[in-house]
Amino acid sequence: MLNLIFAAKKITKATMAVMTIVAATTMLTGCPPQNELKKKAGNSNVLYNIDSTALVNQLAYLSSATMAGREITTPGNQLAREYIVHIFDSLQIGRIGDTYFQTFPFGNDNKHGTNVIGVIKGSNNENNYLAITAHYDHLGVRNGEIYYGTDDNASGTAALLSIMAYFKQHPPKHSLLFVAFDGEEKGLLGSKYFVSHCPVPLSNVLVNVNMDMVSRNDSNEIYATGIYHYPSLKKYVDSIQPYTPVYIRYGHDGQKPGAEDWTNQSDHFPFYQNNIPYLYFGVEDHPDYHRPGDTFDKVNKSFYYQVCTMITAVTALLDQAYVAP
Helix, strand or coil: CHHHHHHHCHHHHHHHHHHHHHHHHHHHCCCCCCHHHHHHHCCCCCCCCCCHHHHHHHHHHHCCHHHCCCCCCCHHHHHHHHHHHHHHHHCCCECCCCCCEEEEEECCCCEEEEEEEEEECCCCEEEEEEEEEEECCCCEEECCEEECCHHHHHHHHHHHHHHHHHHHHCCCCEEEEEEEECCHHHCCHHHHHHHHCCCCCHHHEEEEEEECCCCCCCCCEEEEECCCCCHHHHHHHHHHHHHCCCEEECCCCCCCCCCCCCCCCCCCHHHHHCCCCEEEEECCCCCCCCCCCCCHHHCCHHHHHHHHHHHHHHHHHHHHHCCCC
16 A cells, blocks of 8 residues: 555655755745745655655565574675665765775674765765765574564665665765665674774765664654754754654753663764764664564554655755754
C-alpha cells in the first residue's frame, strides 16, 4: 500500500521537495511564504523528495541474513561495503583521490576497517563541505545468532544512500561528503580516523549531519540532538517541522541533568571534539536495541520514509541557508 501511494505521487515529488525548501527558507529568513505555498506545505504528504522503493529495498538488503550482522572485518561487512560502493558507482558519485575507500587499522592482527567516502561538488561553495554520515557496521554473529542491525544502523546507511541520490539530481550549493563509517560499534573507530585523517581540510567541514537508528519509534518521534551545543542549528530543524508528520524532539545532548547524553554515543562525537557543529538524528532505544530482534519486519516503513524525507529537507535547507557561527 505504501509504495502504491508513493507511485501515485511520483510526478510531483521533485516539485514538492523544491517547494518545501523554498517555503522553509522564507520562514527561516523571516519572509512569509506565499499563501499557496503555505496551504500546500501544510499537507503532511509534502515531503516527497526521495525514492521510497529504493530506500526500503536498500534497508532490507543491508539488514538481511546475507550480511550476517556486518561486523567489522567479516565477510558480511565486506558485502555491505561492496553494496554501498555499487550504489555510489551507479549514481556516479565523485571520489576524493582515486578511491572511495579509507582504511584504518583495527586490532593487532594487521586487520583493518574501511570507511566509504563519496563527494558531490557544490555549485557555489565547492571548497566548503557538509558531512552526511552513518555507520554501516553492526555486531555480527554471537552464540550462533545473527544480530541483524536493521535500525542500528542499516537504517542510517540506507538513508544516506537515498539522500545522496536526491542531491545527485538536485546539485547542492556546498560540496557534500557522504561517509559510511566502519567500526562504530567498536568505539567510533571509523569516524575518529576520518576526522584525524580527513581527506579534505577539516576546517572546511562546516557541519555534520549524522544518522544512527532512524527507522523505529512507536510514538512517531525522532530526536535531533546537538542543539544544546549549537543553538544556531535549531532554526533549520524548526523550519522543517511544520512540513512533516514526524515529531522532532530535542534533548539527549547534555541539557537536562540526569537524562541520557548522546553527545559521545555515535559518529558525530569526533566532529564535536573538533568544534564542528553537528545534528544527530536518532530514536530512543527500543527493546531490540543491540539484540537479534532488530529486524526488518519490525520497521514502520511509513515512519522511516517520513523521517528520511525530513532529514533530506533539513540537509537541503542547511545547504541553502547555513551560515557558520
